[in-house]
Amino acid sequence: MAAAAPAGAGTVQTTVATPDGTGSGSGFTYVFAAPAISSVVPNQGSVEGGNTVTLTGTGFTGATSVSFGGVAAAFIAVSATQVTAVAPAAPAGAVNVTITTPGGTSAGVPYTYVAAPVLSGVAPAQGPLAGGNTVTLSGTGFTGATAVHFGANAASSFTVVSPTQLTTSVPTGGPGPVAVTVTTPGGTSTQAVFYYYLGAPVLNAISPGSGQVAGGNSVTLTGANLLQATAVRFGATAASTYTIVSATEIRAVAPPGAAGTVPVTVTTPGGTSNGVTYAYLGVPVISGLVPGQGPSAGGTTVTLTGVGLTYTTAVLFGAVPAGFTVVSDTQLTTTTPPGVAGAVTVRVVTPGGTSIGLPYTRLDPPGI
Template sequence: MPISPNQGSTGGGTLVTITGTNLSGTTAVKFGTKPATSFTNVSPTQVTAVSPSGTGTVGLTVTTPGGTSNPISFFYVGAPFKSSLSATSGPLVGGNTITVNGVGLSTATSVSFGGVPATPTVVSDTQLSVTVPAGVTAGSVGVSVTTAGGTNNGFTYTYIDVPTVATVVPSSGPTSGGTAVTITGTRLDTTDSVTFDGVVAPFSVVNSTTLSAVTPPGTAGAVDVVVTNPAGSATATGAFTYVAGPGI
């Protein structure tokens, strides 16, 4: 007499399908000593039942006018607990893989990012690997993990969109570098790097629309300014011009 699934939440509420013979006229389904919350005699070979609350491993039995079946093991599983995410932000387009750490994760079937589900790979009872789905809009969303034991919430993940660059002021300076410039645009508060002609420049975030940077040494001429965040890069083509100093 197989049952499916053979495990469920300690809080109860799992719909279990019981397959066997001579199940007509079922009068009771028990999970250990507790009766099912409800049951339905689907056919002479099938009964469905909703598990009550419980813990550990219990024997599921079916009673008909002909007697009571032998017990089949049903396993109660506690709700999962998440302790950390390996990354709490990433690109709006998704596609990056992160790790979920916690306990009770071995039966995980779904990880939801703001209501968008993703199917995890179970590494162990304490770790999941999951590819982040695309987000709807930039910003923070709740992350939940669903297992046979229930659903756990509590973490947030931030979707980040690609930055834009509008202005670089001043737009020129000496090839020796050292020019303090202000870069304006959008989504600049998650900036990872700023480069002038591919050379990394020191920078600081003022707010989501403004960066301060100092030009590194460069070669005379117009160069590209590139601002990068976890979602991608924005290139301001020829936005800064290095000017050679006078020679005698």
């Protein structure tokens, strides 16, 4: 007698029923068809593993193991046609994914382990806040890149030129440095730095506007877009010391220079500023003093002649300062302060230094 076996699994007992009763039967074993995998999604992932992979195919019922290149993976049997597994860690390269059931082991389907990319350079490494400029990233492992980030901002477009080169359009951001990263199925790259810069710097003023030719004096520059300053120059000479106080202020130490005026500029990634005038001053020289004497009560107007008098900050009779008016670079007038009778040295002070003195004689009033 022939009979068609109903659906089932494993080994079952067969029996025959007749009007006279039910006879004892023999065992019957259901044999599973070997499973078959039609797809693995995604078909690549990090060498560190841990990502979820979906296997689709047939004959997955009763699955006992899922293997990635011989390494067992944790899995959940979702249905006869689908299983989800967690990829184990493995070296970079392709492996075969298989599934085993009581019906046997499937043929392998490729899955590729990918190492995390390495980012070694960004060129150019700076650009405007508005973005939009194209930069080239260099490194390794860029194949299959899925994202490029500048800080928290994703680049809207990028092109993988080769496994070692990628071009991308910079998104808006800044100001200042941000970390650039590349993401692939292998993970997220090491970081490189990109600088967002403001517009070209602008200088409005320098204070003080003059100093001695030996340099060494501190000056304050004010303006705009002064963050990220890379150089402060007095003419062609760079200041060896400067401090960025804010986007509108820099303090610098003037380097040595020759007597005369020079433009002071600030350079940032956004460009070089306009120049503001700074005067290097030699030590003033006084060559004449008229009249050379007067009453000890003071109040006499004296004319000093010489050179380098424009930036005079003080006229001293001995140690006593006197009021003065600068007439020109070669002449000034001063009013003598009172003092004891006798000779006193007159000197002129400017940011360039203090002059050598000339004598002035105070006279007592005549006796009666």
